[in-house]
Amino acid sequence: MLPAYIRIHDQIKKEIDDGLWKIGDRLPSERDLSDHFAVSRMTLRQAVTLLVEEGILERRVGSGTYIASSRVQEKMRGTTSFTEIVKSQGKKPSSKLISYHRVHPNDREVKHLDIQPNSYVIRMERVRFADDIPVVFEVAAVPERIIKPFAKKDITEHFFQTLMDNGFTIGKSQQTISAKVADQATADYLDISKGQAILALTQVSYLDDGTPFEYVRSQYVGGRFEFYLENN
Template sequence: MASPVYIQIHNQIKAEIEEGKWAVGAKIPAERELSLHFDVSRMTLRQAIQTLVDEGILERRVGSGTYVSNQKVQEKMSGVTSFTDLMKAAGKVASSKTISYHMTMPSQSEIDQLKLEKDQKVLRMERIRYGSGVPICYEIATIPAELINGLTKEEITSSLYSSLENKAKLFPGKAMQSVSAMAASEKIAEHLEVKRGDALLRVRQLSYLQDGRPFEYVHTQYVGDRFEFVLER
């Protein structure tokens, strides 16, 4: 199965950044120019760029353009807590709305992070997560397909961690997270019931099983005034 066109473009732009075609902080060409260069529609090109923005590789600056992201300080956190458990601890009922759910070929970033072979499929799902009916975050999660064989869509979307533990006998271990600030896009603002430009916390998390295998790569955008991170040192 060939990767979607926007993923192929994502991979090429990412590779060119890594090769030094555009330095950290450099402005990349406009979408119109890039769409002509790759011979694709503006919509397809925009999807590739947005994926790179979600991953923190690129960043949009209102009224200015799109730039290669500056490197940010990363905060390492140990331990993995499911969203369901987080909401339970806060006295809220967790629920989710699945926007997309499909098996596909991984992007180069997903291959790198999840230590995959290029021909290994992944499940990529896009969800809105709620606490007692209030939207808390928007997330895109990628999971190696081989780890969830035997699990139903309902088991995966309702509580992945519990299903892995109880049915697949796979136990989450540590997680690595990077946290940064961003403004809500029009699409995300609509999903999270906030205004375009409102403050969001962007979290990229790579979670590992106790045996050391990476099992979930997630990009999450949290509503700034509905969620906070507390670090213990």
């Protein structure tokens, strides 16, 4: 049998998914919710805390607990930049550059980018935000020969747009998704708890001529981002 706080967590989440609670709604007080679910306030607080950690609820100091903003969604078809995904949903995209280095590729980058071990890639670590909320920590590698003419800012802030502005056509992408838990560094970047469940995405993006131009390993906060499939 599931612990009481997990059952309450699942029930509140279901009510949100079913539209019984709207984005921006304020939850009743802990006292009222604990009476409603016939549990102690400590048990109720465990359920609410878990929902906050997942990004489904948000606490506002001195005000209460609210249904959080809707998650950013990515349709798993074609190749679209994170910036464009966020903009398409009426949110403001931004990023924080953690590191940016010119290095020889590792074995995975050699394989996925179809390059030689003695060549160079630009490897960068970024935290990507939607409306100033951290959504994903990513490590991206791009063959230096493709982006050598471009300024660092053009690569780190609007890479896909830079490619298209310079005559490149974006083609397909290959993506692999798995579940994992956040280590301490990732948790700090994404403002979540160590050990919290996250979505790990590996993506190789190609130009329309089949040339791989980017290999990215991303870690998404599940409560703030979701993928969905669409079949024709």
